[in-house]
Amino acid sequence: MTHPVNDGVILALDGIVKRFGAAVALDGASLAVRRGTLHAVLGENGAGKTTLMRIAFGMLPPDAGTIRLDGVARRLASPADAIAAGIGMVHQHFTVVPAMTVAENVALGGRGRYDARAAADRVREVGARAGLALDPDARAGDLSVAGQQRLEIVKALARDARLLILDEPAAVLGPAEARELLTWLRGYVDAGATAVLITHKLRDALAFADDVTVLRRGRTVATARAAATDETALTRHMLGAADGTDDAALATVGAGPAAHHDAAPTAGPVRAAARDLRYVDARGVTVVRDATFELRAGELVGVVGVEGSGQRELLRLLAGRLAPTAGTLTRPARVGFVPEDRHRDALLLDGSLVENVALRGAGARRGLVPWTALGRRTTTLLERFDVRAGPAGATLPARALSGGNQQKLVVARELAGDETGTPELVVAENPTRGLDVRATAAVLARLRDARAAGAAVIVYSSDLDEVLALADRVLVVYDGHVRPAPAEREAVGRAMLGVFD
Numbered sequence: 001m002t003h004p005v006n007d008g009v010i011l012a013l014d015g016i017v018k019r020f021g022a023a024v025a026l027d028g029a030s031l032a033v034r035r036g037t038l039h040a041v042l043g044e045n046g047a048g049k050t051t052l053m054r055i056a057f058g059m060l061p062p063d064a065g066t067i068r069l070d071g072v073a074r075r076l077a078s079p080a081d082a083i084a085a086g087i088g089m090v091h092q093h094f095t096v097v098p099a100m101t102v103a104e105n106v107a108l109g110g111r112g113r114y115d116a117r118a119a120a121d122r123v124r125e126v127g128a129r130a131g132l133a134l135d136p137d138a139r140a141g142d143l144s145v146a147g148q149q150r151l152e153i154v155k156a157l158a159r160d161a162r163l164l165i166l167d168e169p170a171a172v173l174g175p176a177e178a179r180e181l182l183t184w185l186r187g188y189v190d191a192g193a194t195a196v197l198i199t200h201k202l203r204d205a206l207a208f209a210d211d212v213t214v215l216r217r218g219r220t221v222a223t224a225r226a227a228a229t230d231e232t233a234l235t236r237h238m239l240g241a242a243d244g245t246d247d248a249a250l251a252t253v254g255a256g257p258a259a260h261h262d263a264a265p266t267a268g269p270v271r272a273a274a275r276d277l278r279y280v281d282a283r284g285v286t287v288v289r290d291a292t293f294e295l296r297a298g299e300l301v302g303v304v305g306v307e308g309s310g311q312r313e314l315l316r317l318l319a320g321r322l323a324p325t326a327g328t329l330t331r332p333a334r335v336g337f338v339p340e341d342r343h344r345d346a347l348l349l350d351g352s353l354v355e356n357v358a359l360r361g362a363g364a365r366r367g368l369v370p371w372t373a374l375g376r377r378t379t380t381l382l383e384r385f386d387v388r389a390g391p392a393g394a395t396l397p398a399r400a401l402s403g404g405n406q407q408k409l410v411v412a413r414e415l416a417g418d419e420t421g422t423p424e425l426v427v428a429e430n431p432t433r434g435l436d437v438r439a440t441a442a443v444l445a446r447l448r449d450a451r452a453a454g455a456a457v458i459v460y461s462s463d464l465d466e467v468l469a470l471a472d473r474v475l476v477v478y479d480g481h482v483r484p485a486p487a488e489r490e491a492v493g494r495a496m497l498g499v500f501d
């Protein structure tokens, strides 16, 4: 028996429980999204944010609890049910089909016969209404990451979503694009829509959202108007410091990255050296132009550059994933690589955590795989790097880890090295993407540990401030040229745009 209550709440989740075998992902979580608001959902990696939203989108059935839409209890048996009820979701990992056009992607999953012209018109109409310009005839795979995300949003809106759920949309974007997206989202909600935004950035939540809800270990621990709370209170809720269990962790997070910027390292022997290094890609475009530099043991070098400047290829050359077209590149035998796209480049999603750890050094192994030793090693890594794998531990499939915990696993594997020893060179690309405040602080500390242990560490981050706080020196990549960055922040920003004073 349900009584419709029109209290302005469009989506109400109550007492939601979700178990995966022995693991409890949600333990009575609740969420009330008011119509016409932007609602931010916060919480540590593995807190249950994605699981809760998948339940709201009909992707997973809850074990207990109720879902109400406009006050009416609903059973959402599939995403199709959720879409029919006016819910749209933009996932952390996109679902666009790269080989298809924008219009075809938008029409995909729709009913009836495919009509190219109608599909293109629909893209234009929805795009114009929402302020998201997209060329209907462009191939989805040719769009930038921000463009693919716009396509995901348009896809949801084309199905008449009145409640849009976005799972960490900013995590795949650079700072400027992330700002643009949040500004768009705010305007979209101001025009009468409703949206739920999963984010790790407390500042974004406070600046852009109307309401915030904090999940911790599968429970809702706080919900408030953004205007009535602040970063300190939210951090406390997220980390559980309010109950006194995690004050030490909170202190570490509060200290921020700059606080660790102490002991000036003394750079040791050369670990990697590039001389006139050139890389020409498959299209024949020169993306790295005659770069000459050295990376030494015990130094942490930051790389900055606007999207598409060649830094991506530079890091892959150093990691040994691309071969130089010309020039020389000397690399050590043991290199740790943390790529940006963990799903594509770093994990076997259907493999267990042990199998994923075993990937490292797999090429050099001979004879029987030492599974018992690898199992022990994985368990130790999970503990040391605080990867939350639940009761299944090392046997859990990588797919079942939360996004942030997948990232922590990759960092653990690549930094800890293998049977032959720890890496002499660490190459990391946006290593803190999708990580919560505590995990971010932990990963940055691990990169410093690698430096202290004598590795040369090179880190690209699209967050300039993160690089400046972390690195001993910085290289700027602009149009394939690799140059030392000027000392001042403003000058670094200019150099990224090709202006060297």
Ligand SMILES: Nc1ncnc2c1ncn2[C@@H]1O[C@H](COP(=O)(O)OP(=O)(O)OP(=O)(O)O)[C@@H](O)[C@H]1O
Pocket (backbone or CB within 6 Å): 020, 023, 024, 025, 043, 044, 045, 046, 047, 048, 049, 050, 051, 052, 388, 389, 390, 399, 400, 401, 402, 403, 404, 405, 434
């Ligand atoms: N299919 C599954 N099998 C087993 N455990 C799962 C599965 N899906 C999720 N979990 C577990 O549920 C918990 C919550 O995961 P969820 O992805 O919802 O977290 P999250 O808050 O979105 O984290 P993040 O910020 O890292 O993305 C995690 O401990 C995760 O390992």
